[in-house]
Amino acid sequence: MTLRKAAPVLALTALLLSGPPAHAGNTLIAKAQAVAVAKSALTITPDREWNKMGARPGRNSETWTLDGDGLNDVTFYGGIETDRTLFREVNKRVKPLPRFSATMLLPDIPALLENSYRIALATPLMTIESVAPCTFAGAKGVTFTYRFTRPDEEVRRKGEGYAAIIAGKLYMATFEAPDIYYYDRDIASFRALAASARIGATPNP
Amino acid sequence: MRHGLFAAALAACLLAGVPAGAQEKSGSKPGFTLPPGSAKILLIRPSITVGAQSTGGMFEPNADWTAQARDNLGAALAVAQQGLGNAVIVAEEPIGPAATTLAGYRALFSVLADSVIRYQFFPGNRLPTKKRKGAFKWTMGPGVAEIAKGTGCDYALFIFDEDQYGSTGRKLLQVFAAMAYVTVKSGEHRGYAGLVDLRSGDLVWLNADQQMGGDVRTADGAQKRVRQLLENFPGSTPTAAPAAR
Numbered sequence: 495m496t497l498r499k500a501a502p503v504l505a506l507t508a509l510l511l512s513g514p515p516a517h518a519g520n521t522l523i524a525k526a527q528a529v530a531v532a533k534s535a536l537t538i539t540p541d542r543e544w545n546k547m548g549a550r551p552g553r554n555s556e557t558w559t560l561d562g563d564g565l566n567d568v569t570f571y572g573g574i575e576t577d578r579t580l581f582r583e584v585n586k587r588v589k590p591l592p593r594f595s596a597t598m599l600l601p602d603i604p605a606l607l608e609n610s611y612r613i614a615l616a617t618p619l620m621t622i623e624s625v626a627p628c629t630f631a632g633a634k635g636v637t638f639t640y641r642f643t644r645p646d647e648e649v650r651r652k653g654e655g656y657a658a659i660i661a662g663k664l665y666m667a668t669f670e671a672p673d674i675y676y677y678d679r680d681i682a683s684f685r686a687l688a689a690s691a692r693i694g695a696t697p698n699p
Numbered sequence: 700m701r702h703g704l705f706a707a708a709l710a711a712c713l714l715a716g717v718p719a720g721a722q723e724k725s726g727s728k729p730g731f732t733l734p735p736g737s738a739k740i741l742l743i744r745p746s747i748t749v750g751a752q753s754t755g756g757m758f759e760p761n762a763d764w765t766a767q768a769r770d771n772l773g774a775a776l777a778v779a780q781q782g783l784g785n786a787v788i789v790a791e792e793p794i795g796p797a798a799t800t801l802a803g804y805r806a807l808f809s810v811l812a813d814s815v816i817r818y819q820f821f822p823g824n825r826l827p828t829k830k831r832k833g834a835f836k837w838t839m840g841p842g843v844a845e846i847a848k849g850t851g852c853d854y855a856l857f858i859f860d861e862d863q864y865g866s867t868g869r870k871l872l873q874v875f876a877a878m879a880y881v882t883v884k885s886g887e888h889r890g891y892a893g894l895v896d897l898r899s900g901d902l903v904w905l906n907a908d909q910q911m912g913g914d915v916r917t918a919d920g921a922q923k924r925v926r927q928l929l930e931n932f933p934g935s936t937p938t939a940a941p942a943a944r
Contacts, residue, residue, distance in 0.1 A: 520818075522827035545826040561837065562814030562826065648806035674807050675840030675900070 519548035523558060528692075532556045534572025536631060536665050539690040542683060544568070552581035558687075564649075566671045566680045568687060571657075574664040580610045589613050596662035601625055603657045603666065604638040611642055619643040631665050631691040633658040641673070652677040656688045667691060723820040725906040725931060729833040733894075733903075733933035735784035738853040740894070742780060742789045743846070745858035746805055747772060749915060752886055754868030764862075764916050771921030772860065779925045784934035788850060801846050807839055808857040812891040816907050837902040844897045854903070855895045858928060862915055863887040888912070892928040904933050 523529060523544040528537045532555050547557040551569060558568040571580060579591040592609045604622045611620045620642035628637040635658035643650050653670035669684035671677040749764035780787040793801055815837055818826045828834070847855055865873070865885030876883040888911040894904040906928060913923030929935065 520824065520826050543828055545828055548824075559826070560828070562818045564810045564814050647810070648802060649810050650803070672807055672810060674803050675838075675842055679840065 521546045521548070528690075531570040532572025534665070535694045536570060536572040537692050537694075538570070538667075538687050539692075541686045541690070544687075552579065554578070555581060560680060560683070561676075564672075565676050567669070568684055569668050571664060571666040571668075574666075576662065580607065580666075581614065584614050594664050596659065598659070600627070600634070600636040600657070600659065603636055603659075603664065604640070604655070607638075607655065607666075607668070608640065615642070615644050617642060617645045619645075628656060630656040630658040630667075630688065631660065631693045633660050633665075633693070640670075642670075650674075654681060654684065656691070660693055665691070665693065722816075722822070722909070724908050725904070726815065726819065726835045727904040727933065728835050728901060731903045731933065733785065733854075735934045735936070737785065737934070739786045739788060739851055740783065741847045741850055741852035741855045741897070742776070742787050743801070743805060743808075743855055743857050744790060744792060745769075745772060745776070745860060746809065747860045747915075749862045750864070751866045752863040752869050753866055754872055756869070758863050758887075759866075764864075768860070768862065768915035768921065771918050772915055772925060774918065775922040775925040776858075778922075779929055782935055783929065783932055784936055787856070788852060790846070790850070790855075797846075804839060804843055804846055805857065808893060808895075809859050809891075811837060811839060811902060812857075812859060812893055812905060812907055815902070815905050816891075816909070820907065835902075837905075838900045839895055839902065840900040841898070843895060843900045847897050853897055855897055857891075857893045857895065859889075859891045860911075860915065860924070860928075861887070861889045890924060890928050892932075894933065906930060906932070 523540055523546050525540050525542050528539040530537050532550075534554060544558040544560065547559060547563060550556050552571075554574055555569055555571045557563055558570075560566045574580060574594045576596045577593050579593055581591070583591055591613055592606055594606060598606070604625050608620055608622050612618065621640060623639045623641060625636060625638045628635050630637070635656055637654070637656050640653045640655070641650065642653065650673045651670050652673045653668055655666060655668040657664065657666035659665075667684075667688050669681065669688075671680055747765060747768050748760055749768045750758055750760035753759055780789075790801075792798070817824055819829045819835070819837075829836075843855065863886055869883075869885045873883045873885040887909070889907075889909050890911045891905065891907040893902055893906075895901070896903050908927060911924055911927050913927065914920030915924050
């Protein structure tokens with residue numbers, strides 16, 4: 495291949511390596527107003543202001559944060575259907591993500607998240623610490639806690655999640671933050687969000 | 700989770716040619732001042748990693764380069780701290796549980812600084828709650844006082860430095876990409892210096908740059924880097940920079 499012919503190929507490679515454009519458009523979530531989240535029927539009524547990240551982890555999910563997703567990350571999964579992953583595939587051919595199925599039992603949901611994280615973050619350091627029944631979005635659900643560390647960081651993170659399967663679709667909210675200071679400071683704010691979750695409630699205009 | 704999936708994408712975007720002038724490089728808590736001779740500062744052992752950047756942009760740490768950088772930056776800091784305007788005490792390396800605590804806070808500083816850069820200094824990605832006038836509200840929490848127990852210090856100075864030198868393959872890719880008018884950065888040189896109030900845990904000053912100068916593998920380069928890291932340090936005298944030479 496001549497230099498002239500090689501240039502476009504290398505340029506394309508460079509484009510691929512340089513990633514997508516920056517996701518702008520982080521927006522303010524006002525307090526005390528119900529909002530539909532994750533392009534679904536799931537609505538949340540926050541009791542304080544949050545920031546909604548412009549970038550979504552997947553088609554039916556969205557992330558809210560107070561100080562940046564590295565410090566406090568709330569992710570809503572809205573109506574994940576059978577045979578869908580929780581978030582975008584990282585390497586579908588080599589390491590496909592596990593898929594949700596409406597036939598799953600509620601205690602299977604924490605394991606679905608655990609296995610998805612282990613693949614997507616390429617970390618063996620992800621463990622579910624507790625699982626218990628709860629009510630989420632007005633339905634019988636499961637709540638769980640977890641810990642994980644990303645392979646390229648030394649920060650230990652703790653997480654908590656609430657999930658329910660409603661009409662064959664998975665609805666879930668997770669919170670994660672560094673175990674130093676941030677988790678303890680913000681967990682109450684997340685629990686307030688989770689407690690306000692409803693399905694099909696009409697958001698305020 | 701979103702953090703994991705998009706960190707790389709945003710980093711790539713930052714590296715792929717966002718004009719340097721578009722990004723702020725330092726910030727401080729509104730109203731914060733540090734008069735010379737008014738406080739004791741605890742210098743936490745800097746986090747330093749040096750390595751190569753592969754053709755595909757992956758980081759490959761190099762132990763020899765990192766050791767060289769540690770020595771050079773350590774020597775440059777020893778000189779520079781004399782011009783900071785306040786007494787600087789170098790933190791001793793703790794052992795046992797205290798070492799775990801310090802490692803935790805050092806790691807938290809890295810994430811905190813990263814968040815300030817992405818969501819406050821970078822205007823295109825700023826969080827709405829961080830856009831408000833005078834908003835510079837970032838903290839490590841009051842528990843950070845634990846790392847300075849018994850030192851009598853008022854502030855802790857954290858320093859983070861990561862250098863990725865472009866490999867030959869990366870540099871070639873950069874050249875070929877340029878022929879097709881595509882910008883590819885070869886090498887990445889990130890450095891942050893942050894001052895934390897040990898009573899509240901609040902970040903009172905942060906200086907951060909994603910494209911720092913100076914080759915930290917050499918003594919001269921390390922001095923240049925330290926000057927950049929501590930540029931406009933609160934309470935420092937204008938002569939502080941040349942003192943590092």
